[in-house]
Amino acid sequence: MESQMELIRQASSRALDWLRSEPGPHTIACVRALWVAISLVVMAPLALAFIQCPLPITDVFTGPEIHYSPSADFTSARKILPNYWHGIVRSKFMVRPTQVLLNNLQYVALGPEFGAMYAVKWSLKLASISLLLAILRRLRIDALSRYAAGALALFHPSTLDPILWSADGLVVLFMVALVFLTLRFSSPETGVFRIDQISRAKYSLVLSAWFLLLGAKEVALVVCLGFVMLWQVCAWRSRIAWLRLAPFYGLLLFWMYRLAEARPKDQYVLALGEVAGRLVEHLRWLCPPSPGHCLAGLCLGLLLLSARAFRRGDAPLRTTLCLALFAAAGMLAFLSIPAVRGSGRYMISVIYALAILAAAGMTQLPRAAWLLKPALLLLLPAWMAGDLYSQTLAFVEDMQEFGAALGQLETGAREGYAIACSGDQFEVEGCMGNEIQDTVKLHFEKYGPAFFGLPAPTRVYFVNRGDKPPGPYRLLTTYSPETLKEGAIRGLDLAHIEGAVQTPHDHQGLLARLTRGYTQLAKNLGNDHWAYYDLGTWVLTDKPRFFVYTVSELPVNRSAPLTTLMLRPAYRYGAFMR
Numbered sequence: 001m002e003s004q005m006e007l008i009r010q011a012s013s014r015a016l017d018w019l020r021s022e023p024g025p026h027t028i029a030c031v032r033a034l035w036v037a038i039s040l041v042v043m044a045p046l047a048l049a050f051i052q053c054p055l056p057i058t059d060v061f062t063g064p065e066i067h068y069s070p071s072a073d074f075t076s077a078r079k080i081l082p083n084y085w086h087g088i089v090r091s092k093f094m095v096r097p098t099q100v101l102l103n104n105l106q107y108v109a110l111g112p113e114f115g116a117m118y119a120v121k122w123s124l125k126l127a128s129i130s131l132l133l134a135i136l137r138r139l140r141i142d143a144l145s146r147y148a149a150g151a152l153a154l155f156h157p158s159t160l161d162p163i164l165w166s167a168d169g170l171v172v173l174f175m176v177a178l179v180f181l182t183l184r185f186s187s188p189e190t191g192v193f194r195i196d197q198i199s200r201a202k203y204s205l206v207l208s209a210w211f212l213l214l215g216a217k218e219v220a221l222v223v224c225l226g227f228v229m230l231w232q233v234c235a236w237r238s239r240i241a242w243l244r245l246a247p248f249y250g251l252l253l254f255w256m257y258r259l260a261e262a263r264p265k266d267q268y269v270l271a272l273g274e275v276a277g278r279l280v281e282h283l284r285w286l287c288p289p290s291p292g293h294c295l296a297g298l299c300l301g302l303l304l305l306s307a308r309a310f311r312r313g314d315a316p317l318r319t320t321l322c323l324a325l326f327a328a329a330g331m332l333a334f335l336s337i338p339a340v341r342g343s344g345r346y347m348i349s350v351i352y353a354l355a356i357l358a359a360a361g362m363t364q365l366p367r368a369a370w371l372l373k374p375a376l377l378l379l380l381p382a383w384m385a386g387d388l389y390s391q392t393l394a395f396v397e398d399m400q401e402f403g404a405a406l407g408q409l410e411t412g413a414r415e416g417y418a419i420a421c422s423g424d425q426f427e428v429e430g431c432m433g434n435e436i437q438d439t440v441k442l443h444f445e446k447y448g449p450a451f452f453g454l455p456a457p458t459r460v461y462f463v464n465r466g467d468k469p470p471g472p473y474r475l476l477t478t479y480s481p482e483t484l485k486e487g488a489i490r491g492l493d494l495a496h497i498e499g500a501v502q503t504p505h506d507h508q509g510l511l512a513r514l515t516r517g518y519t520q521l522a523k524n525l526g527n528d529h530w531a532y533y534d535l536g537t538w539v540l541t542d543k544p545r546f547f548v549y550t551v552s553e554l555p556v557n558r559s560a561p562l563t564t565l566m567l568r569p570a571y572r573y574g575a576f577m578r
Contacts, residue, residue: 098215149359157387158344167217174213222330291526302361386519401503418469423462
């Protein structure tokens with residue numbers, strides 16, 4: 001008995017010594033391999049699902065109408081600079097010239113091959129994660145803390161993966177790129193970035209990256225202001241620094257004027273209660289679900305510990321933590337002032353800024369708690385992959401069903417039918433928002449003839465907006481025959497419906513099985529919750545999302561109830577099943 005107790009004491013002592021000791025190179029190499037393996041296993045199917053989609057999320061063709069001039073041809077290389085200049089000085093509602101430039105370049109280089117564009121987008125996401133890890137490495141943060149912080153940014157359910165041309169992703173990319181450049185060009189002796197001491201080539205690179213960040217999305221104004229303030233403080237008494245920062249100040253003032261001129265004035269509601277409500281909504285997106293909210297508590301503790309890291313750190317760590325905190329807090333405030341609903345993708349840039357703070361906080365954990373860091377690599381994807389896959393599956397099903405419906409409308413246009421949408425912003429059966437209906441309009445009136453073989457531009461009518469087509473027409477809606485009541489769509493007499501088709505509802509095979517598997521894994525680990533879905537997007541459903549009705553001029557003699565035919569699925573690679 002005593003010998004057994006002695007063996008237990010010796011084993012316990014060795015275990016405690018192992019916990020108290022620093023992880024060795026072999027342990028770090030194993031954790032690195034684990035991080036790469038989990039990232040590939042979780043993310044590769046998501047990337048492949050989008051690359052193989054027949055079309056992107058439906059705002060792909062509504063964006064150019066906002067950013068480009070109405071007469072611009074964004075498929076021509078000669079129009080790249082005019083479109084970019086228009087985005088800088090004249091665009092309304094959205095001031096995002098960087099997004100305009102990159103979208104334009106992709107169209108010219110790739111044409112309407114959205115699978116290739118999704119591949120570019122995932123490459124940019126990989127670059128953002130790599131730059132985040134490189135920043136943490138330059139800040140001398142240990143490897144395990146870097147991987148845990150990278151996992152938080154990579155697996156967070158606030159994702160922008162389905163959005164092909166997401167401005168939020170560009171904010172992240174240029175923000176981390178500019179942080180990396182700031183650290184890379186810092187003085188070797190002091191570790192401080194002095195804009196008055198770098199070469200002209202480096203200054204030009206920093207100014208270009210800063211301006212690309214400024215033009216990525218409106219919220220980037222806060223981050224750009226943080227960079228300028230940091231660089232000014234680091235060289236407060238230098239006349240050369242003031243001269244070199246003058247273009248930055250000028251551009252900031254110009255951008256404030258542009259945002260005030262372009263944005264609708266009724267979007268800025270400064271009522272404290274409403275702003276606080278939107279802030280709480282954004283914070284909910286920042287705190288992904290976990291059993292007992294333990295992850296939210298851990299992240300809050302790490303943010304508090306980052307203050308301790310700031311006090312003990314060197315100059316590069318201190319300046320970077322100040323910048324990350326200013327950027328995160330400033331973006332949250334900026335996003336909470338406009339009267340716009342919160343969305344997961346709006347939080348991506350905030351998450352990357354907070355990941356830097358969380359990594360610094362991890363360095364202050366007790367040595368015996370180092371196992372918490374590799375544990376996060378396992379728990380984060382186990383808890384969050386179900387949310388990522390649920391969003392992806394819903395988007396992929398939406399894309400493919402919308403593609404099938406669009407094909408049915410194209411067939412009707414060739415047969416002489418007019419094309420119509422309901423015109424509602426949201427319908428009772430789903431989320432048929434303006435972006436989807438505007439995509440139909442732009443496809444038939446502009447991009448279909450230009451890209452996809454439609455013989456001539458075709459006008460699209462919006463029935464509930466008092467825009468009823470003359471003669472027979474085909475109507476896209478989310479109302480099923482069972483829910484399409486008289487008067488639901490103004491001017492539509494149900495007796496005139498001669499036929500109805502529904503889009504194929506394919507459960508995507510492997511993608512659906514992975515979604516169910518990851519969701520069940522999260523439930524088994526105590527993380528049972530309603531899946532996160534981005535603002536205004538489709539959710540998983542067992543019902544078809546779209547219906548296309550053929551409406552005749554005269555009433556239809558029908559002895560039996562209206563039956564709905566199933567459209568054939570079309571999974572062609574490329575844009576709109578070319």
